[in-house]
Amino acid sequence: MFTLSRKFSTTSIPNPSKLLQRHPQSTTTTHIFIPFSQLQQRKLFESHLISVLHGCTHLTQIKQVHAHILRKGLDQCCYVLTKLIRMLTKLDVPVHSYPRLVFHQVKYPNPFLWTALIRGYATQGPFSESVVLYNRMRSEGTGPVSFTFSALFKACGAVLDVGLGRQVHAQTILIGGFASDLYVGNTMIDMYVKCGFLECARKVFDEMSERDVVSWTELIVAYAKSGDMDSARELFSGLPVKDMVAWTAMVTGYAQNGRPREALDCFQRMQDSGVKTDEVTIVGVISACALLGVAKYANWVRDVAARYGFGPTENVVVGSALIDMYSKCGSVEEAYNIFEGMKERNVFSYSSMIVGFAMHGRAHAAMQLFHEMLKTEIRPNKVTFIGVLTACSHAGLVEQGRQLFATMEKCFGVAPSADHYACMVDLLGRAGRLEDALELIETMPMEPHGGVWGALLGACRIYGNPDIAQIAANHLFELEPNGIGNYILLSNIYASARRWDDVSRLRILMREKGFKKNPGCSWVESKEGVVHEFFAGDMNHPQSSEIKRALADLLDRLKAKGYQPNLGSVTYDLSDDEKKRILMNHSEKLALAYGLLSSDAGCTIKIMKNLRICEDCHAFMCSASQVMGREIVVRDNMRFHHFSDGACSCGNFW
DNA sequence: ATAGGGTTAG
Numbered sequence: 001m002f003t004l005s006r007k008f009s010t011t012s013i014p015n016p017s018k019l020l021q022r023h024p025q026s027t028t029t030t031h032i033f034i035p036f037s038q039l040q041q042r043k044l045f046e047s048h049l050i051s052v053l054h055g056c057t058h059l060t061q062i063k064q065v066h067a068h069i070l071r072k073g074l075d076q077c078c079y080v081l082t083k084l085i086r087m088l089t090k091l092d093v094p095v096h097s098y099p100r101l102v103f104h105q106v107k108y109p110n111p112f113l114w115t116a117l118i119r120g121y122a123t124q125g126p127f128s129e130s131v132v133l134y135n136r137m138r139s140e141g142t143g144p145v146s147f148t149f150s151a152l153f154k155a156c157g158a159v160l161d162v163g164l165g166r167q168v169h170a171q172t173i174l175i176g177g178f179a180s181d182l183y184v185g186n187t188m189i190d191m192y193v194k195c196g197f198l199e200c201a202r203k204v205f206d207e208m209s210e211r212d213v214v215s216w217t218e219l220i221v222a223y224a225k226s227g228d229m230d231s232a233r234e235l236f237s238g239l240p241v242k243d244m245v246a247w248t249a250m251v252t253g254y255a256q257n258g259r260p261r262e263a264l265d266c267f268q269r270m271q272d273s274g275v276k277t278d279e280v281t282i283v284g285v286i287s288a289c290a291l292l293g294v295a296k297y298a299n300w301v302r303d304v305a306a307r308y309g310f311g312p313t314e315n316v317v318v319g320s321a322l323i324d325m326y327s328k329c330g331s332v333e334e335a336y337n338i339f340e341g342m343k344e345r346n347v348f349s350y351s352s353m354i355v356g357f358a359m360h361g362r363a364h365a366a367m368q369l370f371h372e373m374l375k376t377e378i379r380p381n382k383v384t385f386i387g388v389l390t391a392c393s394h395a396g397l398v399e400q401g402r403q404l405f406a407t408m409e410k411c412f413g414v415a416p417s418a419d420h421y422a423c424m425v426d427l428l429g430r431a432g433r434l435e436d437a438l439e440l441i442e443t444m445p446m447e448p449h450g451g452v453w454g455a456l457l458g459a460c461r462i463y464g465n466p467d468i469a470q471i472a473a474n475h476l477f478e479l480e481p482n483g484i485g486n487y488i489l490l491s492n493i494y495a496s497a498r499r500w501d502d503v504s505r506l507r508i509l510m511r512e513k514g515f516k517k518n519p520g521c522s523w524v525e526s527k528e529g530v531v532h533e534f535f536a537g538d539m540n541h542p543q544s545s546e547i548k549r550a551l552a553d554l555l556d557r558l559k560a561k562g563y564q565p566n567l568g569s570v571t572y573d574l575s576d577d578e579k580k581r582i583l584m585n586h587s588e589k590l591a592l593a594y595g596l597l598s599s600d601a602g603c604t605i606k607i608m609k610n611l612r613i614c615e616d617c618h619a620f621m622c623s624a625s626q627v628m629g630r631e632i633v634v635r636d637n638m639r640f641h642h643f644s645d646g647a648c649s650c651g652n653f654w
Numbered sequence: 655a656t657a658g659g660g661t662t663a664g
């Protein structure tokens with residue numbers, strides 16, 4: 001419990017309202033002689049109160065200080081009361097209650113006291129009240145200060161009302177002096193960015209007479225978030241003094257835009273320039289490593305984080321980022337180790353772990369963790385439901401998924417979004433209930449987006465239904481005119497149905513549109529930690545002939561165990577022998593052969609692929625895991641497949 | 655007073 005220090009509580013403080021009285025109607029202040037020592041004492045007392053208020057962490061403490069303020073006759077002292085209101089709103093005390101009362105007890109509030117209240121509303125809402133108060137303050141003849149505008153811009157940013165923001169902007173120019181204020185300019189930039197008016201923000205920035213690193217960073221982040229890393233980099237390179245926050249914005253920006261190599265380069269340059277690193281920087285680097293998906297980098301960044309003292313036990317955000325990273329680097333076990341070791345967990349940690357399990361086909365683990373989470377006070381959010389629904393869909397748990405979907409709003413207040421509908425379409429579609437899936441789409445309360453139709457199209461591929469596929473594809477071509485994957489998927493479905501005319505029609509269409517098929521590519525890490533890359537039919541590897549021989553041997557052994565090439569996986573109208581040759585040239589098979597050649601017996605082989613693994617390769621991997629007695633992990637563009645003992649973790653759903 | 659952070663489906 002805190003107490004006021006004895007020094008001040010025993011000193012008798014003159015009543016300030018008696019010392020300095022100001023008649024409301026008079027413009028001149030009535031000066032009363034105040035002994036200098038007393039004045040000084042009062043100033044000291046006020047600043048003491050300010051610092052005591054600053055240290056308050058509970059409402060009861062603030063109430064005690066308030067009582068003390070009243071006892072000492074400072075009930076009209078705007079300076080101290082401003083701080084009081086600020087602390088109250090900081091502790092989330094509703095502005096409308098206690099803070100507003102404090103304000104109304106002051107007869108002649110100064111601009112700072114007005115602003116404290118305006119700011120309170122700008123933080124908590126109702127945001128329009130900020131503007132109402134500003135107008136009242138002006139009509140009562142009180143002039144604004146720069147904080148007043150910052151609070152107003154904050155309110156405009158909160159309601160994304162750029163119209164109002166422009167009016168406030170006009171006020172700053174009209175009243176004079178404020179438009180060139182550094183702080184006002186910075187909050188104005190923030191407001192325009194929040195409202196999505198990047199070019200207005202840039203204009204404010206360009207016209208500011210004085211800028212600091214905050215102004216620059218605000219814009220850099222805005223460019224990064226809009227996906228324009230080139231502008232962000234250009235701005236950053238012109239920034240005279242780059243601090244930790246600005247560097248971090250760049251590292252994170254690269255990571256958020258799927259450019260992990262540049263993120264890591266940037267982090268390297270940041271360290272070279274001698275700027276400090278904190279946990280926010282580390283989180284950016286971790287998400288860059290998650291994109292790389294390579295175990296080597298995962299372990300490296302974990303060590304870096306530990307060296308700086310930001311481990312998963314100390315920081316939830318670092319921990320959650322590490323969970324996601326390890327899941328994406330192929331190691332759910334390690335992800336779960338991190339999860340288990342965390343002191344504090346929140347909805348991010350749980351959701352990341354659930355999504356991680358789902359990604360690796362561990363539906364049971366995902367569901368179990370979800371139910372564990374429900375026993376805590378952490379509430380699931382929309383991402384958590386995405387995780388459990390995809391887990392259900394990969395495990396074919398149709399009824400369980402339906403139940404979750406039906407209750408998510410009623411029991412947890414999470415309204416299903418189009419993304420959740422996409423999960424449900426996926427769930428029904430994978431279970432072969434294509435008509436049910438189509439019906440669900442037709443009853444959606446919102447417009448179905450590409451993900452929804454894409455899920456249906458994917459299901460049509462599994463079950464070879466060209467008619468429903470056509471419906472889905474027509475919507476997709478409209479929604480995603482540049483999505484080459486949809487054209488390829490549809491053409492594959494036609495090929496499986498042996499509708500070669502439709503296949504060639506699509507192929508011509510694709511050529512007209514100037515689409516180029518993304519070449520399939522797989523990569524595998526050798527035991528020395530070198531990443532080897534293989535394209536389909538690639539014979540450029542120095543050990544190419546050995547790889548070819550190993551693959552042929554493997555094929556013979558698999559055939560002896562009953563493996564048959566799946567000719568339906570080839571979508572060209574070719575002879576069976578040609579088809580077999582093409583299948584054996586798939587990049588993931590080359591990568592597997594190299595992995596077998598270059599690794600020690602008993603080691604797991606981890607292969608990564610940029611496209612979805614085909615059915616033939618999937619069956620091939622299953623069989624190979626059994627025949628060779630090796631665990632094989634393949635990460636395709638969608639998820640992880642753990643092949644072991646002739647079976648895959650995805651349960652043939654992918 | 656103002657700037658940088660983690661999870662999302664085909």
